[in-house]
Amino acid sequence: MFTGIIETLATVSHIRKDRSNLDITLESPLARELKIDQSLAHNGVCLTVVAVGEDNYTVTAVQETLNRSNLGSLREGDRVNLERAMVLGARLDGHIVQGHVDQVGHCTHIDQKDGSWLFGFEYEPGPGRITIEKGSITVDGVSLTVVDSAPGHFSVAIIPYTYEHTRFREYRPGSPVNLEFDMIGKYVARLVAPHQPAD
Known part of the structure; x- marks a missing residue:
């Protein structure tokens, strides 16, 4: 973990x-x-x-x-x-991450704000591959909070420390990134899937 x-x-x-x-x-x-x-x-x-x-x-x-x-x-x-790997009993400063990547997504845009950056990413939607606003997402191993969410797309806000100390400063539109969707969200999606109406 x-x-x-x-x-x-x-x-x-x-x-x-x-x-x-x-x-x-x-x-x-x-x-x-x-x-x-x-x-x-x-x-x-x-x-x-x-x-x-x-x-x-x-x-x-x-x-x-x-x-x-x-x-x-x-x-x-x-x-x-x-x-x-996390140490049992230590503070959980991010969120629970398994290290099991769900798929590769791609950076779509980078908007520089006044002291931060807004990065957009696209991915192939599917069962358990969902994001929600203010929910958690892992991008290349970085625990982040979703700012905007739509099917197949989300954005995250990056502070200067994260920008300087991770691969985020190397991303460009089109850059491939590893995505791990929230584990709890994946379980919920699996539980409700049999009860969804057929198209």
């Missing part, structure tokens, strides 16, 4: 293809604190540490993960949002 509060940015230093998998090595100030079998969220995707070096570590992404996320498009030198 994660909270969607990004700890730091890691930099991809090496990518190796192993059959249908990708072994991704990243440089991070957290590397010395990691251990093999530990779970970390990379752009919101929960991956297991398989090797640790002095200033880097390696994780493996399987084909299912690559199909559902933007990790398959990573290149050496790219930066990723990084969060270690």
Whole structure:
């Protein structure tokens, strides 16, 4: 489990293809604190540490993960949002995030406001893929509050700290992002689906 509060940015230093998998090595100030079998969220995707070096570590992404996320498009030198698993008993500063990406969405627009930014995103609607105004959404692992919501589209407001300390400052219209919809909303959608009138 994660909270969607990004700890730091890691930099991809090496990518190796192993059959249908990708072994991704990243440089991070957290590397010395990691251990093999530990779970970390990379752009919101929960991956297991398989090797640790002095200033880097390696994780493996399987084909299912690559199909559902933007990790398959990573290149050496790219930066990723990084969060270690939450500690039981710690404050939940974001919201409950599983690290299981639902789909890849795309940035549609970026509006600079007076001291903040409004980012718009589009996605493919479907069962459990919903947003509500003032509800929670995870974008590349960042826990955010939805500002505007419509089927297949939502926007979020970004404060300067988040803009400077996550991948948000690198986004452009068209940028692919990993989306994890609110877990409680997904369960509610599943429960009410059998009782919805047929079209």
